[in-house]
Amino acid sequence: VPPREPPDSHSSAITENWESQLRKGLLDFLLLLLVRDTHRYGYEMISILRSEVGLDISEGTIYPILARLLRAELVVSTWVERDGGGAPRKYYKLTAEGRRVLKQMQASWIRLGFDVQRLLLHR
Amino acid sequence: MNAGPSLPDPRATRAWKAYFAEVARHLVTLPRETRADLQREIESHALDLLTPADASTPVDEEARVVAALRRLGPPHDYVPALVSERMLAEASATFRPRAVVSALASTALRGAAWVAIVAVIVVGYLTVLLFAAGGVWRLFAPQSVGFFRSPGGGVRLAILFNESTTGQDLLGAWTSPILLVLAGAGYAILTGSLRLLRRRR
Numbered sequence: 001v002p003p004r005e006p007p008d009s010h011s012s013a014i015t016e017n018w019e020s021q022l023r024k025g026l027l028d029f030l031l032l033l034l035v036r037d038t039h040r041y042g043y044e045m046i047s048i049l050r051s052e053v054g055l056d057i058s059e060g061t062i063y064p065i066l067a068r069l070l071r072a073e074l075v076v077s078t079w080v081e082r083d084g085g086g087a088p089r090k091y092y093k094l095t096a097e098g099r100r101v102l103k104q105m106q107a108s109w110i111r112l113g114f115d116v117q118r119l120l121l122h123r
Numbered sequence: 124m125n126a127g128p129s130l131p132d133p134r135a136t137r138a139w140k141a142y143f144a145e146v147a148r149h150l151v152t153l154p155r156e157t158r159a160d161l162q163r164e165i166e167s168h169a170l171d172l173l174t175p176a177d178a179s180t181p182v183d184e185e186a187r188v189v190a191a192l193r194r195l196g197p198p199h200d201y202v203p204a205l206v207s208e209r210m211l212a213e214a215s216a217t218f219r220p221r222a223v224v225s226a227l228a229s230t231a232l233r234g235a236a237w238v239a240i241v242a243v244i245v246v247g248y249l250t251v252l253l254f255a256a257g258g259v260w261r262l263f264a265p266q267s268v269g270f271f272r273s274p275g276g277g278v279r280l281a282i283l284f285n286e287s288t289t290g291q292d293l294l295g296a297w298t299s300p301i302l303l304v305l306a307g308a309g310y311a312i313l314t315g316s317l318r319l320l321r322r323r324r
Binding site: 041042043057058059060061063064067068071079086087088089090 | 160161163164165166167168170171172194195196197198200201202204205207208209212321
């Protein structure tokens with residue numbers, strides 16, 4: 001096991017920025033994954049991304065992505081009234097085309113993970 | 124825009140209304156139905172962010188609203204991207220010049236980096252326009268537009284509007300249709316590639 005290096009604020013900042021960009025780059029994939037098996041609304045999706053993936057972004061930024069996924073017909077949306085009244089929520093769910101794209105993304109993700117792992121172990 | 128949640132503190136109501144007035148301002152170029160749909164969705168999200176107040180402790184309504192809206196992010200951070208996404212999709216699907224202008228304008232509003240990208244694309248469209256104008260102008264001024272071989276042997280494309288050039292005209296009557304086809308192809312490629320901008324963040 002290599003010795004742990006002392007924390008360095010410069011390298012930490014670079015790593016944090018890289019990790020943040022990496023997670024943002026996965027947003028399309030993550031949003032499609034979230035609506036794979038169930039209908040979800042924007043706030044619900046971002047809450048899961050915050051708690052499960054540690055994604056820290058302005059919550060409004062998922063809407064341009066959802067709009068693009070809608071226009072590409074990878075998801076569909078529907079307005080649903082809230083239990084107990086209040087403003088309705090817009091729920092998203094995956095379409096058949098979205099499911100096909102998601103399967104391809106999953107395969108790419110697994111391939112990429114495998115390739116990176118191979119480099120890490122055998123470089 | 125609806126009236127928003129019922130908030131007892133007028134400062135909280137003001138903060139809410141100011142935020143959604145800014146959202147509405149960014150959405151103004153979209154069709155009414157799309158605008159209403161997006162505004163409604165963002166408002167619904169903001170309502171979810173307003174955590175339920177604990178009845179046993181005094182509540183600073185304004186702080187609660189401001190915190191919720193801060194988590195949503197400043198409208199200029201994400202609403203122009205929503206508008207630009209839609210405009211770019213329309214332009215790249217319809218190829219209408221008016222849609223292209225709207226798409227480029229809304230994309231430039233997304234920030235400084237986008238202005239630079241739009242500037243490069245505008246240069247491309249200006250080149251297309253120059254070729255189209257040259258193709259038409261050639262019909263009226265054959266010695267001002269064309270591919271000419273100079274006495275030194277070099278070949279150059281001339282598109283001149285207030286003077287004529289010398290040299291051997293290489294393409295003759297084909298110049299005009301060739302320039303127009305190049306302009307059309309350039310327009311189609313540039314406009315079709317606008318869809319690539321939709322994936323950029």
